[in-house]
Structures are given as structure tokens and as C-alpha cells.
Amino acid sequence: MASTISQCTKKEANRGAWTAEEDHKLAQVIAVHGAKRWKCVAMKAGLKRCGKSCRLRWMNYLRPNIKRGNISDQEQDLILRLHKLLGNRWSLIAGRLPGRTDNEIKNYWNSHLSKKTKQKEKQSRSSTTVECRPQKTKVMEMESVDNGSERVASKGDEDSKTSFVGDESFDYSSEGPLNLEWMSKFLEMDEAWLDFA
């Protein structure tokens, strides 16, 4: 994508950390024009940033209803289980955790959970010689179920991430412990299915 590269590597483009002023300008333009056409947003805001950079800033930091820090035990458990099922599909995992971004979850995984899981794996390997059943087939199934709604919907607005398997009437983005409880139950069912299969 030559355009993207040239656009983002222009010498005059701002790089590095965003200032409060830049955040403010970006938020203002998005409030008026919406979170789309990022190139235009960047221009209208008068920011020397590429559209990609603006999008990232909005999605990971400025978007309303973003939770920051303090990932609860419940959320951590959910991340672990979703990662077991989905692998490094951070955006999918983030879609199941209201208020969390894929970047945050990815970072959290890389700095906290990957070590934990590696340690666990080591322990389990040393304690038993039985190989873990690969999860790939299940992940592929998740993808095939997903891709109909996920990919197509992803071209819609930002709420598209909330769509998931089947029941589109359910609001997965709803905040609070209820949603997490529901997801935990879903995962229990899913793991039970894996045991059965």
C-alpha cells in the first residue's frame, strides 16, 4: 500500500505521543463528522497525523465508554479462556470485553498472561506426558461462524465488534458483570463441548 506508507511517513507528519490539544481537536471533529473517513477527519482537525494514527488514537483512547487499567480477575479469566479458544485474535477477544480495546488486551496478554500461561504449560508438561488437544479446529469453526457477521459487519460502524455467534438481538456490548457472567457461562458450555468432541 504505497499510499498508506507515503501518507504516514511524510516528514512533516507529527509522530509520537499525542498532546491534549490534538486529542481535543480530534474528538471535536469526530463529534461533528463521525468516526469514519479518517483521512478527512485528520485533515478537518488540522492534525499533522495520518488517518490511521487518528483512528488508532480514537479507538484506543478517546472513544467513549473505554475502561482503562485495572483488569479484574473476572476479565482476566475471560481473556485467558477466550485466548485459548481464539488464539491471538485480539479484536475478537476485545469485542467480548465491553470497554476494552484490542491493543490493551494484547498488551496485557504480552506483559502479564503470556508468562503465566507459559509457566502453566511447563508445569503441566512436566506433570503429565499427555499432549494437549490442539484447539485449531475449534478456532476455525469459530471463524467460520464468525466471518459471516464479523468481517462484513466490520465495515459498518464501530459497534460491529459486538456481533457474535448467531443471536444478533443480544447486546454483547452491554456493560457490567451480567455480560461477563453470560460470557463465562458461554465459555463453560464451549469447553464442555470441547471435552465432548
Add this chain to the structure above:
DNA sequence: AACAACCTCAACCGCATCAGA
């Protein structure tokens, strides 16, 4: 106090995919 090693997280990069011309 000074320095090194380590950790965290915001931001960047490159690629894949999609939609519209």
C-alpha cells in the same frame, strides 16, 4: 545517589481485506 535491568503501554508498521470506481 547512580546505574542497569526490567516492565508497561501508547504508537507505529506492514499486510490483508473490502468497497467503490
Add this chain to the structure above:
DNA sequence: GTCTGATGCGGTTGAGGTTGT
């Protein structure tokens, strides 16, 4: 069917903060 621009995703980097010596 092909090309081009826009968008989204996952991997990686690096600055700044924290901890250990």
C-alpha cells in the same frame, strides 16, 4: 475483472516508569 483508496488487524518498537543492585 482490475485498480485504488480506506479501513482493520496483529506484530513490533521504543519512551518512560519502576525496581533491583
